[in-house]
Structures are given as C-alpha cells and as structure tokens.
Amino acid sequence: MAKRLINTSVTLNVIGGLLFIMGTLMLSTLCFAIYYKEPILPLLFSSLITIGTGTILKLTTISSKDAEIRKRDGYLIVTMGWLSMAVFGTLPYLLTGAIPTVTNAFFETMSGLSTTGASILDNIEEMPRAILFWRSLTQWIGGMGIIVLTIAILPMLGIGGMELFVAEAPGPTKDKIHPRIKETAKRLWVIYVALTTLQTILYLFAGLSFFDAINHALTTNSTGGFSTYQDSIAFFNSPIVEYITILFMFLAGTNFTLLYFGLKGKFKNILSNDEFRWYLSAVLGLVIFITPIVYTQVGDASFLSTFRTVLFQVVSVITTTGFASADFTTWGSLVTFIFFLLLFSGASAGSTSGGIKIVRIIVLMKNGFLEFKRRLHPNAVIQVQLNNQPVPGLIIYNLLAFIFLYLFIFTIGSMVMTGLNVPFMEAVSSVATSLGNVGPGIGELGPSHSFSQVPAAGKWVLSFLMLFGRLELFTVALLLTPYYWKRN
Structure with missing residues (x-):
C-alpha cells in the first residue's frame, strides 16, 4: 500500500x-x-x-x-x-x-514571532503593560524556535546547505532524530534562558524597572527589537544600558553552537571559526569607518558618545535586532546606503538573527575569488575551504540557489509594494527589512517611524515576507511549487 x-x-x-x-x-x-x-x-x-x-x-x-x-x-x-x-x-x-484590526494584529504578531521587530504601533507607551509583555514574549518564543529550527530541524530537511553551518552542532541524525533534537533543544534552552536572565539582572543594576528589564532582555536575545517605548533604547539615554544591549545583541547574533563551546571552555573553537572572525571584523570595520563620518556631522556629541552610538546601530542592524539609540537615516546618504546593505547581511548562521547570514557571504566570496584561479588553471582541483575544511560543491550550488531566490523574492516584493503606491525608497527598504527580519527601514519607515502608514495589502505582503525570510526561504517556497504536491 x-x-x-x-x-x-x-x-x-x-x-x-x-x-x-x-x-x-x-x-x-x-x-x-x-x-x-x-x-x-x-x-x-x-x-x-x-x-x-x-x-x-x-x-x-x-x-x-x-x-x-x-x-x-x-x-x-x-x-x-x-x-x-x-x-x-x-x-x-x-x-x-x-490592536482591533486583524491585519494590524497579524502583522504585529508575525513581526514578533519572526523576530523582525517592525511595528504598526504609534502609541507604544499607551498600550496595556500585559500586551507589551505578550508582544515581547512572541519575539522570545520565535527566537528560541529559530535556534532549534536552524540547528536541529533544518539540517534534517537539508535546506539551503545548512549542514555546512552546523557541522559541529549536536544536531539530529537520520537514525535518531527525535532523541537528538530533544537533547539539542535542551542545551539551547539552557543557554537562551541563561542569557535572558543574566541580561535582565544587569538591566536591573543599570536602573531599569523589572518590567522594562525583562521586556528588553526578551527582545534582545531573540534579536527582535520590540521595545516598551516609542523611542526604543534611546528613551533611557543611558550609556550603560546601551553597552549592555550591545553585548547581548552581539552574543545573540553569534552561532549558538559557538556559545555552547564557550560555556565548555573551548574558546579555540570560537576563535578559529571563520564566520565568527568575519562577523567580529565586519562590526569593528564598519564602526571604525562610520564613526568619523558621523562625528563630523554631529558637532555637539563627543567622539566617545559618537562611537557608542555608531557601534549600537551597527550591531543592532547587522544582528537584525532593530533597536535604535539614534536614527541612522539622518547620518547622510553614504551611511544610509551602508545600513541599507546591512539589511541583507544578517549575522551568524545558527543564531536568532535573520538575513542572508555571513557564512553564506563568506563562501560565495571565496568561491568568486577562486574562480579567477580556476580560469588560469582549468585542470586544477581548487576547492573553497571553510574552517580549514573543503566545502562540497553541492553546498555551493545550494548557496547560489538561496541567493538567487532571496534576490528574486526581494525584487518581486519590491515591485508589489511599489504597485501598492508605497514610495520607492520605503517600498524597497520595507521588503529588505521584512525579508531580512531586521525591523526598521529607510525614509518614513526608518527607526523614528512605524509601519502604520503601509496599506493593508502591503502589511499582508510584508507579513509573509517575514515568514519567508525567517524560515530560510526554501521551507515556504517549496510548498508553493507543484513538485511538493506530486508523488515522485
């Protein structure tokens, strides 16, 4: 049968x-x-x-x-x-x-569970506290779900070459899927809860109320970015609060497998990891490049204050958290364009961040450079290496397919949003930030604004783009193909 x-x-x-x-x-x-x-x-x-x-x-x-x-x-x-x-x-x-309308309620919920952080609320301080907590909790639930998904579930499904990213993770095997997933999930829960608890305690020492502390800890470790205030982290006007948030945003954007190694004292595994080194280098490089530009534009701020502000925004966007301590869209066209590009990148695979992920960018860049060498030596066997291990050609093909699908969905989504009479910059950035699960966009959808002005149809489009991006594209896209619904 x-x-x-x-x-x-x-x-x-x-x-x-x-x-x-x-x-x-x-x-x-x-x-x-x-x-x-x-x-x-x-x-x-x-x-x-x-x-x-x-x-x-x-x-x-x-x-x-x-x-x-x-x-x-x-x-x-x-x-x-x-x-x-x-x-x-x-x-x-x-x-x-x-939130009385289904469209807005679904948008806010999907933004929470996908840890995107885009919001339709223009009156956050006026919302019931219990609702604000639920809003934050949806992001925390979504963040943990993504960790288990990317480290335990997706490798089983073979989606997007994820086997490469979690080769050292204690993930499932074909023989013992259920026990290994349970074992992996338990370890991840411990790390996730521990980070959330520690950040809450540090926030309390920094002077935040328990309500603000627990909410922001929930949305930081999930790289979600929902805040209990319309001005986000800028509301507190506290360097200590900002540095605490920066630290935990960075940790949340790190592969949770590496965090597990760190707890086990295996720091060599962390420092020798190509993706982590690129992740750290990208953050430092961008901060070093952008800080002098912003400092020359903001005359009433000290260099240290400018450095902190830039560091906060870079970490927030590259980890797709979306918190704001300032509006980066006011820092000039060059800086705004850099942050627009960051909407696509994301941080580490196996983290709660969204986007393309740094490891994919590393592999594709290495493959691109090696293509020149292959042209000169067509008979040589030249393989891309990651963490001193060769990357199978099949995974590179999967990555190329992923990038193509990502850009294809971005293009179609942008066309649909502009077709709904959303201004071009807002349309393009709203698609980029939704697909990358970042939160703020550019222009009238930037860190100082909300998504309330987006048409109802546009909110549904962006909601499903959040789902696409959060579930690594192929998971959802495959269900829309006739191949899935046909017997082999």
Whole structure:
C-alpha cells in the first residue's frame, strides 16, 4: 500500500503541541495584568482558546505522536506551525482591543514571532503593560524556535546547505532524530534562558524597572527589537544600558553552537571559526569607518558618545535586532546606503538573527575569488575551504540557489509594494527589512517611524515576507511549487 503524500495526523499533532505551549506561555501575561490592574478575562480567554485548540489537535491525533516525521512532512509542519502560532498569537491583541484590526494584529504578531521587530504601533507607551509583555514574549518564543529550527530541524530537511553551518552542532541524525533534537533543544534552552536572565539582572543594576528589564532582555536575545517605548533604547539615554544591549545583541547574533563551546571552555573553537572572525571584523570595520563620518556631522556629541552610538546601530542592524539609540537615516546618504546593505547581511548562521547570514557571504566570496584561479588553471582541483575544511560543491550550488531566490523574492516584493503606491525608497527598504527580519527601514519607515502608514495589502505582503525570510526561504517556497504536491 502506497504511503500518503502528506501525513496530516503527524502535522496536526505537532501543531497542536506548539499551540499548547504557546497558550501556556500566554498565561504569563496575566501576572502583569493583575499587577497593573488591567483587564484579565480577554487574556485568559486568549490563552484558553489556544490551549484548548492545541489539546484537541493533540488528542485527536494521539496515535501519530510517535510516527516518523518524513522530510515532506517536515516542510509543512515548520511552515504551518509558524502560521498557526501567528494566527492564535493575534488573540490577545484582538480580544483586549489593543490592536482591533486583524491585519494590524497579524502583522504585529508575525513581526514578533519572526523576530523582525517592525511595528504598526504609534502609541507604544499607551498600550496595556500585559500586551507589551505578550508582544515581547512572541519575539522570545520565535527566537528560541529559530535556534532549534536552524540547528536541529533544518539540517534534517537539508535546506539551503545548512549542514555546512552546523557541522559541529549536536544536531539530529537520520537514525535518531527525535532523541537528538530533544537533547539539542535542551542545551539551547539552557543557554537562551541563561542569557535572558543574566541580561535582565544587569538591566536591573543599570536602573531599569523589572518590567522594562525583562521586556528588553526578551527582545534582545531573540534579536527582535520590540521595545516598551516609542523611542526604543534611546528613551533611557543611558550609556550603560546601551553597552549592555550591545553585548547581548552581539552574543545573540553569534552561532549558538559557538556559545555552547564557550560555556565548555573551548574558546579555540570560537576563535578559529571563520564566520565568527568575519562577523567580529565586519562590526569593528564598519564602526571604525562610520564613526568619523558621523562625528563630523554631529558637532555637539563627543567622539566617545559618537562611537557608542555608531557601534549600537551597527550591531543592532547587522544582528537584525532593530533597536535604535539614534536614527541612522539622518547620518547622510553614504551611511544610509551602508545600513541599507546591512539589511541583507544578517549575522551568524545558527543564531536568532535573520538575513542572508555571513557564512553564506563568506563562501560565495571565496568561491568568486577562486574562480579567477580556476580560469588560469582549468585542470586544477581548487576547492573553497571553510574552517580549514573543503566545502562540497553541492553546498555551493545550494548557496547560489538561496541567493538567487532571496534576490528574486526581494525584487518581486519590491515591485508589489511599489504597485501598492508605497514610495520607492520605503517600498524597497520595507521588503529588505521584512525579508531580512531586521525591523526598521529607510525614509518614513526608518527607526523614528512605524509601519502604520503601509496599506493593508502591503502589511499582508510584508507579513509573509517575514515568514519567508525567517524560515530560510526554501521551507515556504517549496510548498508553493507543484513538485511538493506530486508523488515522485
């Protein structure tokens, strides 16, 4: 008897589990609602609906809980799981009336779960505290989900050459997928929770309230960038707060496998990692180049203050966090263009950052330079190396396909947004920042503004671009091809 094309029961079982976890975490918003004397019932109903739906899905598919998850099922589970969480994540916004329209609520939720950080809110300080906490928590949930996804799940699916990026990670094997994923996820959770807790404590010592500390710790380690204030980190006007945020943004943009090595005392693994060295060099190089330019334009700021501001913005954008301590779009055309390019790069693979990822850029650059050598020596076998290991040709082909698809989606998305009468610069940057999961764009969508002015249709387009970018493109794109829905 031929196997079914898609194991629907397995898919619904996993989605049910995700919704149950999400609904349970949603209950934590009640603590802030009670403390700040805000309405409780809308949040309670949101949580119960989500938990109830998840429970029903789990119970009705209980016979499939131990079934094998095939590669074809994996693509569907990852995509539909993220969409399901985004749909149910809108409930706190809708039922409390904090964000009354479905379009805006879905945009805000998808921006949270994808750790993009683009927001439609123009009155953040006026929002209920419990809702602001839920907003931050969606990013933290999404960040942890991405870590587990990129280090444990995607290698199993063979998406985008991810095997290269996590070769040293304790990821799954074909023989023991479930046990190894559980083992990996447990280690990652410990690191993720530890970083969040440590940052919260440091924020408290820096003078932040517990509410501000926990919210910004949640959205920093997820490289999400949601803040409890319209002015973002600039609201605090505190060098200490900025340096703490810079440190944890940088750590969150580092491959979590390397962070695990660091905790084990294997610092040689970190320092010898090509991607980490490029990541660190890119941050330092950009700061050294941009700081003098900005310093000459901002006459009332000291050089040290300018250095800190530039460092903050560079780390924020390259890690796709999206926090702001200043508006980089006011620093001149050259600097604005540099930051526009950073919307595409992202930080390390295996981190919570979005974008193309530095490791892909490294491999493609090395391959491009070696092509000149191959032209001179056509019979020589010349391989690209990463971390002193040869990179298989198949992975390079996968990377080329990824870059092509990334630029193709960016082009089509930009055309659609301009077709919706969004000004060119805002249209192009909104697509770049959504696909790269960064947050702020350029022009009227820059760090000092929100996405509230984007047309409703444009918000739906950007929401799905966030999903595409967050799930490494191929995960979602494959579902849109006829190949996925045909039997081989």
